[in-house]
Amino acid sequence: MNKNYLKILLNGLIKENPVLVLVLGTCPSLATTTNVTDAVGMGIAATLVLICSNIVISALRNIIPDKVRIPCYIVVIAGFVTVVEMLLHAFVPSLYDSLGVFLSLIVVNCIILGRAEMFANKNNVVASAFDGIGMGLGFTLALFAMATIREVLGAGSFCGISIPILRDYCVPILRDAPGGFFVFGVLIAIVAAITGKQHLKGAGCAGCPSAALCGKLGNCAQAEQSAEQEEGTANA
Amino acid sequence: MLKSLAIILMTSVLVNNYVLSKFLGICPFLGVSKKVDQATGMGIAVTFVMLLATAVTYPIQTFLLTPFGLEYLQTIVFILVIASLVQLVEIVLKRYLPALSRSLGVYLPLITTNCAVLGVTINNVTDGYNFVESMVSSLGCGLGFLLAMVLFAGVREKMENCNPPKAFRGLPLTLTAAAIVSLSFMGFAGIVDNLFA
Numbered sequence: 001m002n003k004n005y006l007k008i009l010l011n012g013l014i015k016e017n018p019v020l021v022l023v024l025g026t027c028p029s030l031a032t033t034t035n036v037t038d039a040v041g042m043g044i045a046a047t048l049v050l051i052c053s054n055i056v057i058s059a060l061r062n063i064i065p066d067k068v069r070i071p072c073y074i075v076v077i078a079g080f081v082t083v084v085e086m087l088l089h090a091f092v093p094s095l096y097d098s099l100g101v102f103l104s105l106i107v108v109n110c111i112i113l114g115r116a117e118m119f120a121n122k123n124n125v126v127a128s129a130f131d132g133i134g135m136g137l138g139f140t141l142a143l144f145a146m147a148t149i150r151e152v153l154g155a156g157s158f159c160g161i162s163i164p165i166l167r168d169y170c171v172p173i174l175r176d177a178p179g180g181f182f183v184f185g186v187l188i189a190i191v192a193a194i195t196g197k198q199h200l201k202g203a204g205c206a207g208c209p210s211a212a213l214c215g216k217l218g219n220c221a222q223a224e225q226s227a228e229q230e231e232g233t234a235n236a
Numbered sequence: 237m238l239k240s241l242a243i244i245l246m247t248s249v250l251v252n253n254y255v256l257s258k259f260l261g262i263c264p265f266l267g268v269s270k271k272v273d274q275a276t277g278m279g280i281a282v283t284f285v286m287l288l289a290t291a292v293t294y295p296i297q298t299f300l301l302t303p304f305g306l307e308y309l310q311t312i313v314f315i316l317v318i319a320s321l322v323q324l325v326e327i328v329l330k331r332y333l334p335a336l337s338r339s340l341g342v343y344l345p346l347i348t349t350n351c352a353v354l355g356v357t358i359n360n361v362t363d364g365y366n367f368v369e370s371m372v373s374s375l376g377c378g379l380g381f382l383l384a385m386v387l388f389a390g391v392r393e394k395m396e397n398c399n400p401p402k403a404f405r406g407l408p409l410t411l412t413a414a415a416i417v418s419l420s421f422m423g424f425a426g427i428v429d430n431l432f433a
Contacts, residue, residue: 023407027259027261030259031258070348071319074316075312075316078311078315078316081311082308082311085308085311101355101358101359101362104310104354108315108350108351108354109351113349173419176422177259177418178415178416178418178422180259181411181418182415185404185407185410186412189404192403193403
């Protein structure tokens with residue numbers, strides 16, 4: 001039983017990393033990774049919200065009517081986001097200022113709604129809590145990796161401490177918007193090359209948080225990816 | 237007056253483009269940009285919802301939340317208003333404008349969880365815009381989103397025929413292309429000051 005929970009925890013960290021494998025929560029991962037401090041702060045804030053909302057949604061999974069579940073999830077998530085926002089405002093005002101609007105935007109972070117829809121409404125409270133911790137840490141880890149690349153190479157510093165030789169040869173574009181897209185793309189490609197698969201199998205439309213709302217379009221990147229992968233396996 | 241509105245509009249369309257320089261609304265940008273016509277549909281739907289959301293959330297913020305000291309409820313109230321607004325628009329379109337509903341309808345449910353819409357309403361409050369300025373800024377953000385979507389869809393249609401390394405197939409290639417499109421938008425920095433000088 002304990003082993004099972006460990007598996008759920010590790011699942012989020014590596015095998016189903018929400019950012020680099022499931023490709024959820026792209027907006028904050030691009031916007032808050034210009035320096036390591038912001039990225040880790042964002043990761044921890046989102047992790048807190050994710051754990052709390054997973055626990056509450058899982059505890060209420062038999063009470064929430066199926067038809068209105070998405071609005072219910074949004075209310076629960078928005079509640080916790082407000083709590084985290086107020087805590088940060090009171091205790092870490094510098095982080096509150098630098099994250100700005102992205103702190104409120106945790107509400108619409110696909111990872112949190114996605115985990116509620118994919119995991120918390122099907123599993124018990126303890127498993128959901130572990131899933132929240134694993135996914136949250138996976139998110140933080142991915143943000144940390146991206147921010148490290150962008151800050152070290154883009155600004156020649158780490159957590160605001162400048163690195164002697166590197167700071168004279170930094171590539172400032174990596175800290176700007178184009179660098180964000182580029183580093184993100186390269187990281188996903190590296191993960192794909194290491195794991196040997198282009199995209200996780202179950203991560204087609206079922207893995208997309210919009211699937212519950214969308215379901216009609218069937219033309220998004222996710223569907224395209226899983227179709228491509230099926231094609232690949234068929235050829236092999 | 238008119239000049240300041242024009243500056244807000246141009247800034248939000250070109251310089252502070254929501255997708256390409258502020259990283260809001262990346263999901264639809266990557267997801268629905270495979271064909272130009274779909275990208276256009278999504279862009280128009282987002283612009284429409286942004287304008288509507290601003291028109292509703294601005295009075296709520298000014299006449300309800302601020303006078304009663306309830307600013308901390310902003311996140312909850314705004315997301316609920318946007319979600320119900322999108323539902324309402326869908327129902328109204330289906331009933332009265334079935335043709336428009338058929339072409340835009342599929343994009344509407346996706347917009348509920350679109351961070352660009354929530355982002356624009358919150359940013360308008362943070363920037364201290366008045367009602368007209370807020371509406372213009374929302375229009376600009378929506379048009380900027382539309383522009384980025386259509387440009388990028390054009391780029392992606394051309395990419396169909398290329399043959400990248402295996403690991404880069406799919407999303408990584410799309411993101412690299414997005415980096416180049418975003419690079420071109422960096423050229424607009426500073427243009428607004430000179431345009432209306």
